Amino acid sequence: MSEQTIRVKLRRSDWSQSAVLGDRGAAARDFADIVAGQIVGTVLPWSCRQGLIRAAKAHGITRFEANLIIAAVQDQMGVGRQRIVAVPSQRSAEIAASLALFLMVEIGIVAAAWYWLS
Numbered sequence: 094m095s096e097q098t099i100r101v102k103l104r105r106s107d108w109s110q111s112a113v114l115g116d117r118g119a120a121a122r123d124f125a126d127i128v129a130g131q132i133v134g135t136v137l138p139w140s141c142r143q144g145l146i147r148a149a150k151a152h153g154i155t156r157f158e159a160n161l162i163i164a165a166v167q168d169q170m171g172v173g174r175q176r177i178v179a180v181p182s183q184r185s186a187e188i189a190a191s192l193a194l195f196l197m198v199e200i201g202i203v204a205a206a207w208y209w210l211s
Contacts, residue, residue, distance in 0.1 A: 120152045121162055128166040137167060 127148065131141040142163060149159035 120154060121158070124149055124152050124154055124159065125162055125166050128163050129170065132167070132170060137163070 124145075128137075128145055131137060131145060133141075145163060146156055146159045149156070149162075154162070
Protein backbone atom coordinates (compact mmCIF):
# COMPACT_ATOMS: atom_id res chain seq x y z
CA MET A 94 0.00 0.00 0.00
CA SER A 95 1.41 3.37 -0.91
CA GLU A 96 1.70 6.34 1.42
CA GLN A 97 -0.91 8.22 -0.60
CA THR A 98 -3.42 5.36 -0.24
CA ILE A 99 -2.98 5.35 3.53
CA ARG A 100 -3.42 9.12 3.80
CA VAL A 101 -6.68 8.98 1.85
CA LYS A 102 -8.09 6.48 4.35
CA LEU A 103 -7.45 8.80 7.29
CA ARG A 104 -10.20 11.02 8.55
CA ARG A 105 -10.69 12.61 11.94
CA SER A 106 -13.79 10.48 12.50
CA ASP A 107 -11.67 7.33 12.16
CA TRP A 108 -10.08 8.00 15.54
CA SER A 109 -13.48 7.99 17.27
CA GLN A 110 -13.96 4.40 16.11
CA SER A 111 -10.89 3.30 18.03
CA ALA A 112 -11.49 1.79 21.45
CA VAL A 113 -8.30 3.50 22.63
CA LEU A 114 -8.96 6.98 21.23
CA GLY A 115 -12.74 7.10 21.42
CA ASP A 116 -12.95 7.97 25.11
CA ARG A 117 -9.88 10.23 25.27
CA GLY A 118 -9.92 13.98 24.77
CA ALA A 119 -9.00 16.26 21.92
CA ALA A 120 -5.30 16.18 22.88
CA ALA A 121 -5.19 12.43 22.22
CA ARG A 122 -6.93 12.84 18.86
CA ASP A 123 -4.54 15.67 17.91
CA PHE A 124 -1.61 13.46 18.89
CA ALA A 125 -3.10 10.63 16.79
CA ASP A 126 -3.15 12.97 13.79
CA ILE A 127 0.52 13.76 14.38
CA VAL A 128 1.31 10.04 14.60
CA ALA A 129 -0.53 9.35 11.34
CA GLY A 130 1.50 12.04 9.64
CA GLN A 131 4.77 10.41 10.72
CA ILE A 132 4.02 7.00 9.22
CA VAL A 133 6.04 6.38 6.07
CA GLY A 134 4.26 3.93 3.78
CA THR A 135 3.33 1.20 6.20
CA VAL A 136 6.20 1.77 8.63
CA LEU A 137 6.71 4.05 11.60
CA PRO A 138 10.48 4.54 11.86
CA TRP A 139 11.90 4.02 15.35
CA SER A 140 13.44 7.48 15.44
CA CYS A 141 10.03 9.01 14.67
CA ARG A 142 8.44 6.92 17.41
CA GLN A 143 10.92 8.24 19.96
CA GLY A 144 10.27 11.81 18.82
CA LEU A 145 6.51 11.24 19.06
CA ILE A 146 6.80 10.01 22.63
CA ARG A 147 8.74 13.16 23.53
CA ALA A 148 6.15 15.32 21.70
CA ALA A 149 3.34 13.63 23.63
CA LYS A 150 4.56 15.31 26.83
CA ALA A 151 3.85 18.69 25.20
CA HIS A 152 0.24 17.55 24.73
CA GLY A 153 -0.01 16.40 28.35
CA ILE A 154 0.02 12.72 27.41
CA THR A 155 1.97 10.19 29.46
CA ARG A 156 4.51 7.86 27.89
CA PHE A 157 2.20 4.87 28.39
CA GLU A 158 -0.75 6.61 26.75
CA ALA A 159 1.47 7.82 23.91
CA ASN A 160 2.54 4.26 23.16
CA LEU A 161 -1.08 3.15 23.35
CA ILE A 162 -2.20 5.86 20.93
CA ILE A 163 0.66 5.06 18.54
CA ALA A 164 -0.34 1.39 18.59
CA ALA A 165 -4.01 2.28 17.97
CA VAL A 166 -3.14 4.47 14.99
CA GLN A 167 -0.84 1.81 13.56
CA ASP A 168 -3.55 -0.80 13.97
CA GLN A 169 -6.18 1.31 12.21
CA MET A 170 -3.79 2.11 9.37
CA GLY A 171 -2.70 -1.50 8.94
CA VAL A 172 0.95 -0.84 9.76
CA GLY A 173 3.03 -4.00 9.84
CA ARG A 174 0.39 -6.21 8.29
CA GLN A 175 1.68 -8.41 5.54
CA ARG A 176 -0.31 -9.37 2.54
CA ILE A 177 -1.32 -12.99 2.48
CA VAL A 178 0.45 -14.65 -0.41
CA ALA A 179 -1.36 -17.56 -1.98
CA VAL A 180 0.76 -20.67 -1.68
CA PRO A 181 0.08 -23.33 -4.27
CA SER A 182 -1.51 -26.37 -2.73
CA GLN A 183 0.15 -29.76 -2.77
CA ARG A 184 -2.55 -31.02 -5.13
CA SER A 185 -1.83 -28.35 -7.76
CA ALA A 186 1.90 -29.15 -7.56
CA GLU A 187 1.13 -32.84 -8.17
CA ILE A 188 -1.05 -31.98 -11.16
CA ALA A 189 1.68 -29.74 -12.64
CA ALA A 190 4.31 -32.48 -12.16
CA SER A 191 2.03 -35.10 -13.77
CA LEU A 192 1.33 -32.82 -16.72
CA ALA A 193 5.05 -32.12 -17.20
CA LEU A 194 5.82 -35.85 -17.15
CA PHE A 195 3.02 -36.58 -19.63
CA LEU A 196 4.31 -33.91 -22.02
CA MET A 197 7.89 -35.23 -21.78
CA VAL A 198 6.74 -38.76 -22.64
CA GLU A 199 4.65 -37.48 -25.56
CA ILE A 200 7.59 -35.44 -26.90
CA GLY A 201 9.81 -38.53 -26.59
CA ILE A 202 7.31 -40.64 -28.56
CA VAL A 203 7.00 -38.00 -31.31
CA ALA A 204 10.80 -37.62 -31.50
CA ALA A 205 11.33 -41.40 -31.75
CA ALA A 206 8.64 -41.73 -34.45
CA TRP A 207 10.17 -38.83 -36.40
CA TYR A 208 13.64 -40.41 -36.13
CA TRP A 209 12.50 -43.85 -37.33
CA LEU A 210 10.24 -42.60 -40.10
CA SER A 211 12.68 -40.16 -41.65
